[in-house]
Amino acid sequence: MFRRFFEAIVEQCQQAGLIWGKELYFDGTKVAANAGMESLTPRFFSDAHQSDLLGTGNEEAAESMEPSSSQEGQSARDSEEQQKRQAPVELPTALSHEEHAALCQHNAQRHAWIEEVGAQDRRVTSHNYQRLADYQVSTTDPDATVMQTKGGVDLGYHTHMVVDGGKARIILQVLVTP
Numbered sequence: 001m002f003r004r005f006f007e008a009i010v011e012q013c014q015q016a017g018l019i020w021g022k023e024l025y026f027d028g029t030k031v032a033a034n035a036g037m038e039s040l041t042p043r044f045f046s047d048a049h050q051s052d053l054l055g056t057g058n059e060e061a062a063e064s065m066e067p068s069s070s071q072e073g074q075s076a077r078d079s080e081e082q083q084k085r086q087a088p089v090e091l092p093t094a095l096s097h098e099e100h101a102a103l104c105q106h107n108a109q110r111h112a113w114i115e116e117v118g119a120q121d122r123r124v125t126s127h128n129y130q131r132l133a134d135y136q137v138s139t140t141d142p143d144a145t146v147m148q149t150k151g152g153v154d155l156g157y158h159t160h161m162v163v164d165g166g167k168a169r170i171i172l173q174v175l176v177t178p
Contacts, residue, residue, distance in 0.1 A: 006174070013170045023165025024172070031176075033144030033155040040136045040146075040155075133178060145178035 013019055095103065133145040144155040162173040 010170065010172055013168070018166065018168040019164045019170050019172070020166025020168075021164065025163040025165060026160070027163060028158060028160045030147060030149060031157045031159050032149070033138070033141045033157060035138045035141035035144050035155045037146075037153070037155060039138045039140040041139050043133075043135055043137045046137045046139065046142070143178060 010019075093100065131145075136146065138144050138155055141155065144157060146153055147156050147158075149156065158177045160175040160177070161171050164170045164172055
């Protein structure tokens with residue numbers, strides 16, 4: 001939603017003649033994350049916890065752990081509660097069933113890039129170097145990564161901007177990476 005809002009503003013600037021288009025400036029900087037170093041935890045622990053919460057964990061391991069007779073009643077209630085929490089509540093809308101299905105299909109295609117291509121490939125290494133972010137993740141801001149700053153080591157992001165060279169200096173594009 002923010003990306004579409006940003007693109008609409010840039011388009012309005014272009015229609016108003018504020019974008020020159022003959023020179024482009026590229027800039028990048030580091031931005032501190034809203035998370036502290038004390039929030040770091042091993043990535044395998046965080047991934048396992050997320051799998052447990054979303055029910056995408058190892059089913060074989062779950063089957064091998066059978067509850068004792070005293071825990072069976074509580075386990076059944078917990079399972080029912082978990083199923084209720086996982087199913088999203090559909091809000092009432094003025095869309096017909098066909099319009100709703102078309103919108104869902106459109107949105108699924110729109111966000112596929114982030115899920116399929118935009119995710120960090122943690123298998124890539126270079127000359128025996130492995131990123132620290134491959135081993136540790138922040139529990140408060142999982143997208144942030146450990147980086148060198150003037151004050152030492154902190155969690156943050158790299159921001160990259162493309163700015164028009166005209167008098168208005170309109171920001172045309174922004175990319176934020178770990």
